[in-house]
Amino acid sequence: MEVPETGSLWQDSKFRWMLASVALVGVFEFLSLANIDVFAYLVGERYSRPVAAVFFAAIILAIGWRTLWSGLQALSKVNFKSINLLMTIAVVGAFYLGEYPEAAVVVVLFTLGETLEKFGIATSKSALQALVDRAPKTASIKGADGQISDVPLADINTGDILVLKPSDMIPMDAEVVVGSSSVDESTITGEPLPKDKHAGDLVFAGTLNLQGYLEAKVTKLAKDSTLAKIIETTFAATKTKAETQKFIETFAGYYTPSIIFIAVLLVAVPTIVFGQPFNPWFEKAITILVIACPCALVISTPISIYAAIGSASARGALIKGGKYIEAIGQVKAIAMDKTRTLTYGKPKVTDVIPFGDTTREHLLACSAGIETYSEHPLAQAIVDAAREEKIEIHRVENFQAVMGKGAQADCVVCYDKHHCIGKLPFISEEHAVQEEVVATVAALQLEGKTSIVVSSNGGVEGVIALTDELKPEGKQTVSDLWKLGIETVMLTGDNKAPADAVAALVGIDVVRAEMLPQDKAEAINDLLKEYGAVAMVGDGVNDAPALALSNVGIAMGAAGSDTAIEAASIAILNDRLELIPYLVRLGRKTISTIRINTAAAVLTKLLFVVLAILGLSGLALAIFADVGVTILVILNSLQLLKFK
Secondary structure (H helix, E strand, O other): OOOOOOOOHHHOHHHHHHHHHHHHHHHHHHHHHOOOOHHHHHHOHHHHHHHHHHHHHHHHHHHHHHHHHHHHHHHHOOOOOOHHHHHHHHHHHHHHOOOHHHHHHHHHHHHHHHHHHHHHHHHHOHHHHHHHHOOOOEEEEEOOOOOEEEEEHHHOOOOOEEEEOOOOEOOOOEEEEEOOEEEEOHHHHOOOOOEEEOOOOEEOOOOEEOOOOEEEEEOOOHHHOHHHHHHHHHHHHOOOOOHHHHHHHHHHHHHHHHHHHHHHHHHHHHHHHOOOOHHHHHHHHHHHHHHHOOHHHHHHHHHHHHHHHHHHHHOOEEEOOHHHHHHHOOOOEEEEOOOOOOEEEEEEEEEEEEOOOOOHHHHHHHHHHHHOOOOOHHHHHHHHHHHHOOOOOOOEEEEEEEOOOEEEEEEOOOOOEEEEEEOHHHHHHHOOOOHHHHHHHHHHHHOOOEEEEEEEOOEEEEEEEEEEEEOOOHHHHHHHHHHOOOEEEEEOOOOHHHHHHHHHHHOOOEEEOOOOHHHHHHHHHHHHHHHOOEEEEEOOHHHHHHHHHOOEEEEEOOOOOHHHHHHOOEEEOOOOOOHHHHHHHHHHHHHHHHHHHHHHHHHHHHHHHHHHHOOOOOHHHHHHHHHHHHHHHHHHHHHHHHOO
16 A cells, blocks of 8 residues: 555545455454354355455455565565565464454554554654755756846856845855845754845755845855755665664564464474364464564664654754664763854954043944954954944054054044054054053953954053854753763863863863864763763864764754764754754653663563463454554654654
8 A cells, every 4th residue: 555645644545445444344353253244144154154255355455465465475485584474374374264354354454554654654754855845946047148047956057146036945055145135044954033144145955035135156066055965864864774773673583483483383283292173273373473573663663763863853953874863862971162063153242441541432433443454253343343332433544454463554533543453462562561451461361252452652542352152052051961961071172261261151161172183083082981972062174083983973053064064973954052952862762762662562562472372362352452552653753753
């Protein structure tokens, strides 16, 4: 039976027909147990059994022919590891015994269980399939002559100009060159709030342009886009099996032929050795074969893994394989980079400290006027601070950048007063610096802040302090990890003072600063020796060796380093730190779910095997138990889709 699309199972006519068949054979089985022969009433005693045989054979073939055919093929190939072979033997055996309703029940419920299994897997994969469905096939390209035409994605090259109208799905990764808009990036990042996009900002394939008109220069080919990378790695992840899954599949390979062997002994020993009647022991053997089918056991892990991957992807975390779900649930320590992991990686003005008669507004206005001509990130942060406070920026002339030191210019608003701006050593070369200034800079340095000193002909006018802005969720993330019993460590290439300052703010006690890439890798080795299972969180090329060496490497950001994302086991596409403790909890919940599923499947099997040997369980009860535990395993696994 073909499995319908996710969410449409109950609307599928074939599935409804199967449910009707289940009800039909269930009624006949109930009547059989009550010793009511419907066929004798309809066609008479003489034709009752032949008609019943034909009737139930038709149901069996109509619903379970694939199972029977697969079982016969396995028998011809002497493949005793096939579950379908177990079912074929059980059906044929039941028919031999004249238990026609039981044979039909076996086939119908087994096929129903298979259908529900496939539907469960399809449901757990639905979040992943949504990524594929969102991928556009063509794009509007603006040619050199200004003409716009639809072009297949495969024919578009980097540097081509995309035309994006409101409500257009963005087809390729690109950089905005004209226009501004807000873009829904939830497909890529899982972030529900739209992001404003202006010239110079990146947009990603598979995201939605909401309002404005944009022209964007293609930065990556369609096959190399962020969306393509997500799709490729996500579906590859479903093929990367967890260790538990590998064990269960190996176990099932030995388990099935063992059960067949036990069933043969159960018939052979009493009948051949002790001369007992054949049929009662044959029925017990058939019942054991039905009970022993490891359906629930085999599906217990893959459905849980698929559901967990789907749940994570819906929140913006791309997990590259089932084994990493288990691994993240087992980590005892997590090492974190600082810049662009715990911080935004973008400087922000924190303090504006004027000296003498200089006012705060004047200091910021004059400094921003000079820095307007600089492209340095610190300069842009000062300009942004003035604009955010709606301070009128001073106009300057004769701007001159001093490489590696700072800049100088003449401020027109300040009556052509010459100004210098830069780090303290540069200012000290130009002007006498008061002890108060030196002490202020030293105090800011202890706080992990970068100090920019501003001076004029009259001496130092003030100090502007900047720092890499801390992500607000950093402290809560570290706290949540601590509650989960996980040690957090900071590994950063930054200087010790800012590293210590950030660590103190978020609650990390162990800090290792001024580290090269190889130093981070060595630190991961040390942590592995101490804790056994370690995760590393980073975003840059310098983090790649540590990400690859750890049990679980977690890369931050869709626009982060491709090298880091490739080296990592998990990519958090929306930069949300709070997803790290979520992933740990998800990993632990997945492991717990797999264990519960496995235990339920095994214990059910053992119980009914014992009951069958004691003659307390027939075929119908056995198959109902098997399908029942299979359904419970599926439902329990699919709960992971809603895990928070």
